Amino acid sequence: MRDCFGDAALSTGVKYPKSAYWYLQLLLGQKFDSPLVTKYRQWFPYYDMRKDEERGTILFQHDSETAYSPEELVAMILNYTRIIAQDYAEQPIRDCVITVPVFYTQAQRRAMLYAANLVGLNxxxxxxxxxATALNYGLFRQASFNATPQYIMFYDVGALSTTASIIEYRKAQVKEGSVANTYPQLSVKGVGYDHLLGGLEIDIRLRDHLARSFEGMKKTQGSVFESPRAMGKLLKEAKRVKRVLSANTDFYAQVEGLLEDVDFKLKVTREELEAMCSDLYDRVQEPVRQALEAADMTMVEMDSVILMGGGTRVPRFQEALLKAVNKPDLGRSLNTDEAAALGAVYQAAGQTKLFRVKKFIVKDANVLPIVVSFEKRVSGEGEEGEEEEEEVVKVVKKTLFQRSNAYPQKKVLTFNRYSKDFPFSVYYSHLGFLSDDEKTYVGRLNLSEVYLAGVGDALSTHSGAEAKGIKAHFRMDESGLLLLDYVESLFEYPPDEEEQSTFAKIGSTLSNLFGGGSSETETTEEPSSAATEEGEGEKGEEGEGEKAGTETEGEGEGVSEKEEEAGEGDQEEKVEEDDEGAVEEEDLHSDEGAKEEEEAVPVEEEEGEVPAGEETPESAAAAGNSEETETRDETPPTEETTPPTTDEGEEGDEKEAENDSETTPGSVLAGMVYSEVTYLWQQTFCERKLVHDVGLELVQTITNISISLKFVFPIEFVSHHGHGRTFHNSHAFRLRTAALRVKAPYHVYAQKVCNGKVLMGKSECV
Incomplete structure (x- = not known):
């Protein structure tokens, strides 16, 4: 039997239901014991599904010799769509933009990327x-946009799920060099969804109703529920009856030779169908409520509500939605079947060099909050007022990406007061806005376990410098994927004795000539303008780190052409700890679990560890520091927003290096490893020297896929430029390693590739 897709597969699937696979996007990134997989097996009990013992995911046993994973089946569908596009375009196609549901988790997004990679799609x-839908809607209404925001709610009832999204449209001014250009922009402000509220649930209920009616006739010896072919016929007929009842009050369902050559015919009314699905219509308003809550808005602020998806053709859905949004009518101006695809096509055209399209800025939003937790040792009071203090461990939690945070975006988490190796965890949290069922559909909350090694070695190597903390650089890219780009340790060396500047010497000479001073008078040297700018930039950055609380600097409204590759915008947010170790977090949508949880555990002194109250040079250097989180939203400031002051030598060079570097995501998926060692840099300033030591061994475990990945970074690089001299401009250079890509065959763990290690400068296992 040949492979077939679409309508051909639908017809063939009635005869061979075990070999026809439906609604596979529900299974991507899901473990075998997931509630969504359990629901899928209830819908289609005739599939022979088993557990992949290596990955813990699903396998469809196609025949005695062949088994397919959901990623492989989705890859076949993607390849079929590419063939259709190539036939139309009459040229090879490799690049694409793929749409995914708003609620897709990190594991599901990586599974989709893996499916595309299997068939060579970029x-x-x-x-x-x-x-994508909002982009398609806005393309034809750009003339109506201005500086005043317009808010549109899109309500999408698809085959599997229902989503409500609030979109802001406006014109944004973007500075491109010395010119400020105006572009249309859309921003996703809030999203609400129901995983299993869709047209398929109606089809399944109507199918089961028809099957029970046939069983009641008692004309056959066998049960229709035990015949996969009969159930496939009934599902096909149920879909047809549902469509007809959307425009008619009653209709006859009929199937010839349903079972044992017995024909089936039954009259179904719209009232009966609505009674079967009455509880579904009660769930229509929940996505609307979630979206309004996420956007912190009300329905009064919505200019209109636009329908999307084939499920919105059901009259009862429209009635329930009208009641939920309290609007006189619903917008039906979109092509519900093609709007998302057309929006994705335009987005793809804007990202290639083959087409020139008008710029339309798209800012998507994160749906599930992501948190980082780590342990911090603090000194506690002894019992009954004793002077002796006992070390305790507190579990500190920091929100990395909140609900409705725009992306792409970068964030830097700084760890201070650490003199030994330590781990931290990244996971989903603050999910109080979801129902109990929706929380189970998220799957495993833990996203990654990271262990930082080599901390003590880095401190001992730079014992003469002041430790400035260990920084973990996170990034959520354009696809909504969370990446840990690299981890670095920063040290500050004391400045060398500076020579008097030429201007200071001239001033001293003139002063002596006119009797204004003597040779014994000390002269304070005024740094040059360039050096002053560098120093102020550094001091400003350091001063911000000393402030307590949360500071947000500027939100950009668009994407400048210069920084388009790096992402969108510059927003800095810092969250610090006070002296007591409490974390100040601003999370408007947190539940009870969103509060910082601290678990006090007495800690015994390890061998070689300094007892509480005593200090090492390294710990004393970091004593004035506290953990902080820096947020960099990659949206450049607009004309209305003043950009934050940055140090050209450090941050500007970082962006330049980032744009020059290869953009291979550091991700792990289903036995395929993509690893990258990005870049390292160091700067020497006239006032002080900063050393970025990436001598940390980072061990990362992606628990959703159960694969380990280890990065081994170079230990040290130190420059001695600038000794005995004064630079009026910052002298900076960077050292960059080549990106390594290690691929493992399908079904092979990363541990089998060099034991999970990425070796610098070597492409083969040793």
Missing amino acids: VLQLMTDAA
């Missing part, structure tokens, strides 16, 4: 259905 971006 995914430019994973775009959410909400953003």
Whole structure:
């Protein structure tokens, strides 16, 4: 039997239901024991599904020799769509933009990327259905946009799920060099969804109703529920009856030779269908409520509500939605079947050099909050007022990406007061806005376990410098994927004795000539303008780190052409700890679990560890520091927003290096490893010297896929430029390693590739 897709597969699937696979996007990134997999097996009990013992995911046993994973089946569908596009375009196609549901987790997004990779597709971006639909809607209404925001709610009832998304449209001014240009922009402000509220649930209920009616006739010896072919016929007929009842009040369902050559015919009314699905219509308003809550808005602020998806053709859905949004009518101006695809096509055209399209800025939003937790040792009071203090461990939690945070975006987490190796965890949290069922559909909350090794070695190597903390650089890219780019340790060396500047010497000479001073008078040297700018930039950055609380500097409204590759915008947010170790977090949508949890555990002194109250040079250097989180939203400031002051030598060079570097995501998926060692840099300033030591061994475990990945970074690099001299401009250079890509065959763990190690300068296992 040949492979077939679409309508051909639908017809063939009635005869061979075990060999026809439906609604596979529900299974991507899911473990075998997931509630969504359990629901899928209830819908289609005739599939022979088993557990992949290596990955813990699903396998469809196609025949005695062949088994397919959901990623492989989705890859076949993607390849079929590419063949259709190539036939139309009459040229090879490799690049694409793929739409995914707004609620897709990190594991599901990586599974989709893996499916595309299996057939050689280069995914430019994973775009959410909400953003793609909104882009298609806005393309033809750009003339109506201005500086005043317009808010549109899109309500999408698809085959599997229902989503409500609030989109802001406006014109944004973007500075490109010395010119400020105006572009249309859309921003996803809030999203609400129901995983299993869709047209398929109606089809399944109507199918089961028809099957029970046939069983009641008692004309056959066998049960229709035990015949996969009969159930496939009934599902096909149920879909047809549902469509007809959307425009008619009653209709006859009929199937010839349903079972044992017995024909089936039954009259079904719209009232009966609505009674079967009455509880579904009660769930229509929940996505609307979630979206309004996420955007912190009300329905009064919505200019209109636009329908999307084939499920919105059901009259009862429309009635329930009208009641939920309290609007006189619903917008039906979108092509519900093609709007998302057309929006993705435009987005793809804008990311390639083959087409020139008008710029339309798209800012998507994170749906599930992501948190980092780590342990911190603090001194506690002894019992009954004793002077002796006992070390305790507190579990500190910091929100890395909140609900509705725009992306792409970068964030830097700084760890201070650490003199030994330590781990930290990244996971989903603050999910109080979800129902109990929706929380189970998220799957495993833990995203990654990271262990930082070599901390003590880095401190001992730079014992003469002041430790400035260990920084973990996170990034959420255009596809909504969370990446830990690299980890670095920063040290500050004391400045060398500076020579008097030429101007200071001239001033001293003139002063002596006119009797204004003597040779014994000390002269304070005024740094040059360039040096002053460098020093102020550094001091400003350091001063911000000393402030307590949360500071947010500027939000950009668009993407400048210069920084388009790096992402969107510059927003800095810092969250610090006070002296007591309490974390100040601003999370408007947190539940009870969103509060910082601290677990006090007495800690015994390890061998070689300094007892509480005593200090090492390294710990004393970091004593004035506290953990902080820096947020860099990659949206450049608009004309209305003043950009934050940055140090050209450090941050500017970082962006330049980032744009020059290869953009291979550091990700792990289903036995395939993509690893990258990005870049290292160091700067020497006239006032002080900063050393970025990436001599940390980072061990990362992606628990959703159960694969380990280890990065081994170079230990040390120190420059001695600038000794005995004064630079009026910052002298900076960077050292960069080549990006390594290690691929493992399908079903092979990363541990089998060099024991999970990425070796610098070597492409083969040793």
